[in-house]
Amino acid sequence: MLIIEKIDVYRGKTHVLHxxxxxVGHGEIIALIGANGAGKTTTLKTISGLLRPEKGKILYSSRxxxxxxxxxxxxxxxxxxxxxxxxxxxxxxxxxxxVKENLxxxxxxxSDNEIEKDLQIVNKMFPILGERSNQAAGNLSGGEQMxxxxxxxxxxxxxxxxLDEPSLGLAPLIIETIFNMLLKINSQxxxxxxxxxxxxxxxxxxxxxxxxxxxxxxxxxKSSDLALNPMVQKAYLGGE
Amino acid sequence: MDSGYIAQQxxxxxxxxxxxxxxxxxxxxxxxxxxxxNFAHGDIVMIGAFATLAFMETAGLPFPLVAFFVLLTxxxxxxxxxxxxxxxxxxxxxxxxxxxxxxxxxxxQNLGILTLSAQPRNFSFPDYMQTLFQLGPVSFRVVDLxxxxxxxxxxxxxxxxxxxxxxGIAMRATAENIDVAxxxxxxxxxxxxxxxxxxxxxxxxxxxxWGGKFGQIDPLMGYIPGLKSFVAAVxxxxxxxxxxxxxxxxxxxxxxxxxGLLPPIYSSYRDAFVFGSLIIILIAMPNGLLGKNMExxx
Numbered sequence: 001m002l003i004i005e006k007i008d009v010y011r012g013k014t015h016v017l018h019x020x021x022x023x024v025g026h027g028e029i030i031a032l033i034g035a036n037g038a039g040k041t042t043t044l045k046t047i048s049g050l051l052r053p054e055k056g057k058i059l060y061s062s063r064x065x066x067x068x069x070x071x072x073x074x075x076x077x078x079x080x081x082x083x084x085x086x087x088x089x090x091x092x093x094x095x096x097x098x099v100k101e102n103l104x105x106x107x108x109x110x111s112d113n114e115i116e117k118d119l120q121i122v123n124k125m126f127p128i129l130g131e132r133s134n135q136a137a138g139n140l141s142g143g144e145q146m147x148x149x150x151x152x153x154x155x156x157x158x159x160x161x162x163l164d165e166p167s168l169g170l171a172p173l174i175i176e177t178i179f180n181m182l183l184k185i186n187s188q189x190x191x192x193x194x195x196x197x198x199x200x201x202x203x204x205x206x207x208x209x210x211x212x213x214x215x216x217x218x219x220x221x222k223s224s225d226l227a228l229n230p231m232v233q234k235a236y237l238g239g240e
Numbered sequence: 241m242d243s244g245y246i247a248q249q250x251x252x253x254x255x256x257x258x259x260x261x262x263x264x265x266x267x268x269x270x271x272x273x274x275x276x277x278n279f280a281h282g283d284i285v286m287i288g289a290f291a292t293l294a295f296m297e298t299a300g301l302p303f304p305l306v307a308f309f310v311l312l313t314x315x316x317x318x319x320x321x322x323x324x325x326x327x328x329x330x331x332x333x334x335x336x337x338x339x340x341x342x343x344x345x346x347x348x349q350n351l352g353i354l355t356l357s358a359q360p361r362n363f364s365f366p367d368y369m370q371t372l373f374q375l376g377p378v379s380f381r382v383v384d385l386x387x388x389x390x391x392x393x394x395x396x397x398x399x400x401x402x403x404x405x406x407x408g409i410a411m412r413a414t415a416e417n418i419d420v421a422x423x424x425x426x427x428x429x430x431x432x433x434x435x436x437x438x439x440x441x442x443x444x445x446x447x448x449x450w451g452g453k454f455g456q457i458d459p460l461m462g463y464i465p466g467l468k469s470f471v472a473a474v475x476x477x478x479x480x481x482x483x484x485x486x487x488x489x490x491x492x493x494x495x496x497x498x499x500g501l502l503p504p505i506y507s508s509y510r511d512a513f514v515f516g517s518l519i520i521i522l523i524a525m526p527n528g529l530l531g532k533n534m535e536x537x538x
């Protein structure tokens with residue numbers, strides 16, 4: 001679905017990503033883990049078109065069997081239109097807009113007549129969003145804001161859902177709810193690419209994972225294998 | 241000083257205030273979305289006034305058409321300014337845009353002097369608009385009423401647009417977080433352009449009103465109303481549209497009452513009064529009356 005080929009990305013003059021390769025298959029859940037400053041968020045921003053790779057390609061096909069196109073020079077709105085939705089770091093909800101308006105922004109590029117229906121579906125998934133429909137989104141708690149950010153992304157009917165640290169600053173119980181929701185979303189055919197600091201949970205949830213270190217892919221493989229890898233255990237899972 | 245006199249002054253204040261408010265809305269909208277104080281905004285008032293003259297006297301169009309074309313002229317000038325000077329420097333430090341807007345302002349004023357001459361021109365609306373009528377103790381000209389009604393109509397239309405339409409939601413989302421707005425598929429260039437167009441269109445209409453109210457226009461006429469409308473936007477809380485409207489009316493009323501109620505020797509201090517009141521309000525309420533405590537998005 002998504003094939004990143006040897007991308008080099010700079011932020012200002014700093015060379016952040018070096019020759020990063022990353023594959024996401026249709027229907028997979030992929031985790032991207034690594035320490036602070038390893039380039040996880042930069043990778044995601046590059047996929048979404050907020051940053052441009054200096055070198056390399058990002059090939060994307062929305063369905064199996066569809067020819068992949070290079071999205072690395074597309075504008076963010078074209079990439080959203082192609083079916084990639086990113087739930088940004090820190091959730092990025094619009095705090096002065098109402099809950100419902102936030103969800104409608106998620107459907108910004110859609111002009112079909114099923115937006116109202118999808119609103120109902122999201123409100124059913126996260127009942128709190130339906131209850132608070134007309135309140136300013138800034139009044140929601142952290143967990144509720146994460147649900148809103150997730151619901152907002154779903155409103156674009158993504159084929160590939162990208163999440164940047166969904167667990168950030170949330171209570172363990174809420175993280176579990178969110179991760180269960182991600183499994184459910186994945187089972188409905190949405191591919192997921194997830195960046196996480198919480199490596200334990202990320203490796204539990206995902207099928208495969210990549211470990212990013214100072215801008216390069218240090219390791220990758222099946223998540224269950226990585227969870228047993230001594231280097232990963234030492235650096236990210238708190239084991240000895 | 242009888243109540244009739246005071247009522248008349250209040251009416252004058254509302255008229256002046258509705259013009260300030262229309263200009264202040266543009267200041268506020270543009271600041272809200274790109275964090276830019278556009279000092280060329282006042283000069284769009286001047287362009288609107290000259291466009292009115294051109295469409296009305298030279299082209300001889302009927303008034304509603306004149307108003308429509310002036311609105312379009314304002315929109316186009318706003319789009320042009322955004323496209324040529326602000327878009328290329330998006331992401332630059334705030335002060336860069338600020339200086340650029342000052343430069344555009346000076347350029348527009350001098351372009352006006354060069355092509356239109358600095359000589360003030362008389363500006364007269366058709367006779368039926370000058371007709372006086374009484375409303376209780378207050379006497380109005382038809383044009384005064386048109387100013388107030390048009391201003392109120394435009395403000396309501398704008399608030400509905402920002403509150404209810406897809407464009408309005410996109411504008412508010414972009415104002416709050418430009419990167420996340422892009423991640424949601426909003427074309428921020430189009431959204432910012434629409435904001436400049438709307439704000440500048442309103443300033444153009446304010447130019448038509450200004451000419452109709454005071455009967456004289458010149459290439460530097462936009463400077464002081466522009467500054468005062470900026471003050472109105474700051475008083476209301478820059479970035480807030482209801483704040484800009486409130487600030488405009490407060491400033492218009494305060495200015496007229498200051499001149500009308502105090503002995504005539506003070507009346508030449510009216511501008512000092514306006515800017516003095518800004519300082520006092522900002523000391524008491526640093527975010528303005530309806531402004532939210534917005535951290536700078538540097």
